[in-house]
Amino acid sequence: MSIERKIILHFSAEKADKPLVNKLIRDYNLELNFLHASMENGVGTMVVGVVGSSEDYDKGMGYLAKVGVAVEDISRGIYRNEDRCTGCGACIGFCPSGAFTLDKQTANTVFNSNRCISCGVCVKACLSRCMHRKF
Amino acid sequence: MCKTIAEINAKIKEGKAVVMTAEEIIPYTKEHGLKNTAKTVDVVTTGTFGPMCSSGAYINTGQPKPKIKFGGGTITLNGVQAYAGFAAVDLMIGAGALPLDDPRNRRHPGDFDYGGGHVIEDLVSGKDIALVSHAYGTDCYPRKELQALINIKDLNQAVLCNFRNGYQNYNVAVNKSGETIYTYMGILKAYLANANYCSAGALSPLLNDPYYKTIGIGTRIFLGGGQGYIVSAGTQHNPEAPRTENGVPTSGAGTLAVTGDLKNMKSRYLVGTSIIGYGTTLSVGIGIPIPILDEEILQYTLVEDKDIYAPVIDYSEDYPLNTGKVLGNVSYADLRSGKINLNGRFIPTAALSSLSRAREIADELRRSIQNASFTLTEMLEPLPQAGSGYSVHGLKERPLEEDF
Numbered sequence: 001m002s003i004e005r006k007i008i009l010h011f012s013a014e015k016a017d018k019p020l021v022n023k024l025i026r027d028y029n030l031e032l033n034f035l036h037a038s039m040e041n042g043v044g045t046m047v048v049g050v051v052g053s054s055e056d057y058d059k060g061m062g063y064l065a066k067v068g069v070a071v072e073d074i075s076r077g078i079y080r081n082e083d084r085c086t087g088c089g090a091c092i093g094f095c096p097s098g099a100f101t102l103d104k105q106t107a108n109t110v111f112n113s114n115r116c117i118s119c120g121v122c123v124k125a126c127l128s129r130c131m132h133r134k135f
Numbered sequence: 136m137c138k139t140i141a142e143i144n145a146k147i148k149e150g151k152a153v154v155m156t157a158e159e160i161i162p163y164t165k166e167h168g169l170k171n172t173a174k175t176v177d178v179v180t181t182g183t184f185g186p187m188c189s190s191g192a193y194i195n196t197g198q199p200k201p202k203i204k205f206g207g208g209t210i211t212l213n214g215v216q217a218y219a220g221f222a223a224v225d226l227m228i229g230a231g232a233l234p235l236d237d238p239r240n241r242r243h244p245g246d247f248d249y250g251g252g253h254v255i256e257d258l259v260s261g262k263d264i265a266l267v268s269h270a271y272g273t274d275c276y277p278r279k280e281l282q283a284l285i286n287i288k289d290l291n292q293a294v295l296c297n298f299r300n301g302y303q304n305y306n307v308a309v310n311k312s313g314e315t316i317y318t319y320m321g322i323l324k325a326y327l328a329n330a331n332y333c334s335a336g337a338l339s340p341l342l343n344d345p346y347y348k349t350i351g352i353g354t355r356i357f358l359g360g361g362q363g364y365i366v367s368a369g370t371q372h373n374p375e376a377p378r379t380e381n382g383v384p385t386s387g388a389g390t391l392a393v394t395g396d397l398k399n400m401k402s403r404y405l406v407g408t409s410i411i412g413y414g415t416t417l418s419v420g421i422g423i424p425i426p427i428l429d430e431e432i433l434q435y436t437l438v439e440d441k442d443i444y445a446p447v448i449d450y451s452e453d454y455p456l457n458t459g460k461v462l463g464n465v466s467y468a469d470l471r472s473g474k475i476n477l478n479g480r481f482i483p484t485a486a487l488s489s490l491s492r493a494r495e496i497a498d499e500l501r502r503s504i505q506n507a508s509f510t511l512t513e514m515l516e517p518l519p520q521a522g523s524g525y526s527v528h529g530l531k532e533r534p535l536e537e538d539f
Binding site: 084086087088089090091092093094102106107108109124125127128129 | 184185186246248321322324329330331406407408409410411418473483484485486487488489490491492494
């Protein structure tokens, strides 16, 4: 069974030279889509979209656990209450991952959840408070 | 003059009026010419939807047994402070009112999750509201405390009463300082990293009638999903703002004071709004019909986003310190494109007002005129015009020590 997840990898600087990503792709047949990566004060963070068979996914996560990478599942992170969205587009300006776009035809604000890195900036910044955390 | 409002109303009642939105009228006139269009088209509808802070509501709850006088006491609705300075069971709530125990900006930026604007939205959507009042008691109104659930359907009156709405043009806000700031124009990132604006532009009511030739005191309007009226110019109404050749002000200019029965309104068009680090407010939907009485009035409704310019203002220093400095001027066509060019630098833009909902309002108003559930009114008095000597100015501070 194929599954799709969005995860954050937290790791220390010493792990940065390990071919973590390469392993996930080559040894565990996972498709990765990088949304964000940073290294600050010796702490690495990667936000990655993952697609693969559930068996491969579990094995891949097992590998990460073994090498000391903490995995945070944010697949169901942020959602929009469509009834409360007024479509103003204020969110477009401050979303760091560009998950909100303006549909020029309808003038509606589109939420592309596959681009969302679940940082939650929009939750308090939305004027009508239509963005929510799922957990 | 090619038509009168009475003639247009007669056509509306027969279901024969030709009505278009301020967006639809532009290509139509290009195709059919000014002269023909002024004859054929009867009404152009406009719309706007955005945060409008000087909005509020007054309500009359009806007397409990025994009776109480709110006036001079205290009153809260869902914990939010309301104003109790009137007669026995009249009260007023403003969009920016907060619960007493809201932490406000003690930990900056404050969240402002719930305030007066949200109470008004909840009231309109038919939810029960908790009212708590403490009064001092009189011989005629002995009761000193009231705690009760109220609901809009049981109130004697619930009236929206907004004294500054529908701003004719507005600032574009940026932040030239080195830190993020939290303003009523939204979150502004450091070093001019984003620009926020708030106007429906070419759909906005007063930008389609820049000299207030048809929009005046007594004009019936779409207000919050129901029908309302313009009662006067709004506070800070400034007809003397600089204008381009087509009459369009290049900064904030005219404003409207409006009122309407809250019982007929819908929460889709009155949305409680939280602005992080600033406070609460109410996003209000307003639509105003413009009767096409002649070619000149039609000409004004043909205004496009590219013809409307707004001033770019720094909200880290120039706005709060009232320096009057303008960093540049940009058109709504630029603002809507997603980025503006400010002195050679490209800045991404975002709106606080909803164009999609402004369109919906102009559309809804068009439909209700077409099906004759909305007819036009003659204005009773015009709004103060440019050249009338009416203007807006700052406060000349006189320190208390001098006088007391």
